[in-house]
Amino acid sequence: MRKKGKIALAVDANNMNSSALRKTSTLAQNIARQMNSQAEPVYALRPTEFYVPTELAPVPVFVPMDELKAEAVAKFKKLAKKTKLDMPTLKVVPCRGPSITAEIESLNRYLKRNKYQMVIVSSRGKKGFQRFFMGSFTDAALHTLEVPMLIVNPKQQLSSSEIKNIMYATDGSDESFYAFLKLVVLAARLKCSITLLTILPTPTRWARPYVRFNSVRYTKMVLKKFSTWILKAKKKGVIAYVEVVRSEENVVQAIVGVAHKKTDIIALSARSTAAPLATIMGVSHKLVYLAKEPVLILKS
Numbered sequence: 001m002r003k004k005g006k007i008a009l010a011v012d013a014n015n016m017n018s019s020a021l022r023k024t025s026t027l028a029q030n031i032a033r034q035m036n037s038q039a040e041p042v043y044a045l046r047p048t049e050f051y052v053p054t055e056l057a058p059v060p061v062f063v064p065m066d067e068l069k070a071e072a073v074a075k076f077k078k079l080a081k082k083t084k085l086d087m088p089t090l091k092v093v094p095c096r097g098p099s100i101t102a103e104i105e106s107l108n109r110y111l112k113r114n115k116y117q118m119v120i121v122s123s124r125g126k127k128g129f130q131r132f133f134m135g136s137f138t139d140a141a142l143h144t145l146e147v148p149m150l151i152v153n154p155k156q157q158l159s160s161s162e163i164k165n166i167m168y169a170t171d172g173s174d175e176s177f178y179a180f181l182k183l184v185v186l187a188a189r190l191k192c193s194i195t196l197l198t199i200l201p202t203p204t205r206w207a208r209p210y211v212r213f214n215s216v217r218y219t220k221m222v223l224k225k226f227s228t229w230i231l232k233a234k235k236k237g238v239i240a241y242v243e244v245v246r247s248e249e250n251v252v253q254a255i256v257g258v259a260h261k262k263t264d265i266i267a268l269s270a271r272s273t274a275a276p277l278a279t280i281m282g283v284s285h286k287l288v289y290l291a292k293e294p295v296l297i298l299k300s
């Protein structure tokens with residue numbers, strides 16, 4: 001019998017939304033049940049939270065971390081009772097500094113040390129300049145957390161049934177392959193299949209007269225490359241198959257279009273650095289906002 005694992009549900013005890021909490025906690029419990037794991041709410045507590053400067057006390061008063069922990073647990077317990085959630089006691093992770101970076105680093109260390117299989121977070125669904133200037137815990141964690149991160153957008157309609165398929169959007173790179181190996185481990189626990197999705201490069205209209213593109217030949221090359229991936233999955237008892245799609249849309253729109261009603265979760269590999277993608281709002285950011293399914297980010 002497999003050892004029971006743990007899934008973390010990242011919550012914000014200082015700014016929690018009942019509907020978002022209900023949605024993510026229900027998903028966490030469903031996945032935990034399917035993986036024979038335990039879903040646990042986890043909160044990274046920054047020293048500056050709960051007690052902020054006011055007109056009466058312009059300078060923040062030092063408050064012992066134990067008191068901050070107790071208040072965070074009490075707030076979560078009250079909200080869980082209000083939303084009728086049956087969740088374990090909130091695990092509070094003290095941060096070493098007041099920044100989001102310190103928060104994520106502390107959370108990452110805690111998740112790795114306690115061997116969590118996955119962390120589930122809720123995105124607020126912001127986009128454009130609002131997202132760029134205000135920043136986001138999810139955005140910052142996207143390329144930092146080493147534990148697989150499942151992001152749930154408030155606009156997504158989650159299926160109440162079990163996870164049957166995960167669609168992994170990949171370009172076939174080595175970085176993507178190492179992330180795929182992590183996905184296989186999760187899929188084995190979930191007892192679900194994996195679809196390897198790759199988008200065929202399509203020349204633009206102005207370039208078509210000058211560019212010869214043999215889609216049949218390219219498809220054969222892709223299938224040959226992914227045969228190794230399929231064998232790796234098979235050794236773990238996971239069924240994996242390839243879907244090659246030629247689309248004139250951009251990559252994100254193509255992934256969203258193919259994945260809709262065909263899969264339960266969209267997965268992709270995160271980049272090793274956050275700076276370029278955070279600046280231009282890369283594929284993972286756009287996919288989180290546009291996808292109708294939860295998005296699983298895997299660090300290679």
